[in-house]
Amino acid sequence: MATRAHSLTITGVEPQGSDAILLSLGGEVLHQSQFGFRPGQYLTLAAKVQDDEHWRCYSITSESGLGQPISVLVRRVAGGRVSNWLCDHARPGQQLRVFPPAGHFTLARPGQAVLLYAGGSGIAPVYALAREALAQGAARVRMFYANRDRATTMLLAELQALQAGASGRLEIEYWYDAEKGLPEPAALVEQVHGMESGDAYLCGPEPFMRAVNSALDTAGFDSRRIHQEDFSAAVDGSEGVPDCGGPEAMLTVQMKGKAHNVPVQSGELLLAAMLRAGLPAPHACRVGECASCMCRLQAGEVQRLESSVLDADDVADGWLLACRSRAASPEVQIRFS
Numbered sequence: 016m017a018t019r020a021h022s023l024t025i026t027g028v029e030p031q032g033s034d035a036i037l038l039s040l041g042g043e044v045l046h047q048s049q050f051g052f053r054p055g056q057y058l059t060l061a062a063k064v065q066d067d068e069h070w071r072c073y074s075i076t077s078e079s080g081l082g083q084p085i086s087v088l089v090r091r092v093a094g095g096r097v098s099n100w101l102c103d104h105a106r107p108g109q110q111l112r113v114f115p116p117a118g119h120f121t122l123a124r125p126g127q128a129v130l131l132y133a134g135g136s137g138i139a140p141v142y143a144l145a146r147e148a149l150a151q152g153a154a155r156v157r158m159f160y161a162n163r164d165r166a167t168t169m170l171l172a173e174l175q176a177l178q179a180g181a182s183g184r185l186e187i188e189y190w191y192d193a194e195k196g197l198p199e200p201a202a203l204v205e206q207v208h209g210m211e212s213g214d215a216y217l218c219g220p221e222p223f224m225r226a227v228n229s230a231l232d233t234a235g236f237d238s239r240r241i242h243q244e245d246f247s248a249a250v251d252g253s254e255g256v257p258d259c260g261g262p263e264a265m266l267t268v269q270m271k272g273k274a275h276n277v278p279v280q281s282g283e284l285l286l287a288a289m290l291r292a293g294l295p296a297p298h299a300c301r302v303g304e305c306a307s308c309m310c311r312l313q314a315g316e317v318q319r320l321e322s323s324v325l326d327a328d329d330v331a332d333g334w335l336l337a338c339r340s341r342a343a344s345p346e347v348q349i350r351f352s
């Protein structure tokens with residue numbers, strides 16, 4: 016059920032644009048099958064910042080191949096303890112604890128045409144998907160890649176090399192907010208032209224995702240073929256997960272023989288609500304990888320976000336991860352065993 020953390024060694028730290036690094040990791044454990052991955056997945060790693068271990072997820076940009084070093088893109092974010100610590104302090108030879116690759120942001124129909132939208136460091140999984148789509152024989156791959164400015168653009172040389180070897184199958188439109196403002200709806204809608212039968216993949220900050228979703232809707236793109244990565248969990252290592260508008264709820268927590276009532280804000284993760292209320296709920300990684308916060312649903316309904324820890328049988332048995340669940344009914348009861 017739960018995965019275990021392993022040690023990997025930093026083998027490379029390469030600047031990417033003016034505020035990001037490409038972090039390469041190696042080690043014997045990469046030969047184990049659990050470290051195989053599909054393009055678009057992410058790695059969860061820990062950094063010790065001021066004696067506290069913090070876990071964050073970063074999308075993998077390297078090609079898959081057992082035993083090969085794994086590279087992830089790490090970008091500075093305002094208040095991002097782990098991302099900023101890695102950008103400032105990561106050096107070859109250091110060890111990092113990591114969980115095996117996970118995630119479902121992978122090609123749904125390999126070989127089909129794909130329409131890709133990346134905002135900022137959302138380029139990491141989108142780049143991996145573009146390379147995989149081309150390798151799988153996609154006739155057309157179109158990418159819209161937005162950045163603040165030219166200086167902060169990441170994976171530029173990699174994209175240029177990919178395009179040079181794609182025999183005209185890869186189109187990329189670069190957008191710089193500093194020059195044109197935020198991506199205009201018309202520019203986002205325009206991307207859909209001629210790609211209506213393909214699959215769309217989106218990754219970027221929440222306002223970017225909202226704008227792209229709105230553009231796809233305007234263009235009449237089939238919503239069943241839209242795939243999106245939860246940017247905050249898998250890419251930038253920010254502290255929260257966007258509010259998805261779930262109801263406000265009262266959470267009753269059974270823990271060590273006592274019941275505690277915890278108000279949950281709209282869209283708030285259950286673990287966050289408990290910690291905010293001062294309840295010492297068990298937890299470690301906070302990103303759905305370590306199973307420390309597993310508990311059982313006793314009453315009410317929850318929305319479970321993606322995690323690699325629980326399988327369908329666990330969910331059917333009522334298990335949930337408090338760090339990856341939101342209230343989906345006005346009253347929810349959970350129990351820690």
Ligand code: FES
Nearest residue numbers: 299301306308338
């Ligand atoms: S799975 Fe690690 S804290 Fe929730």
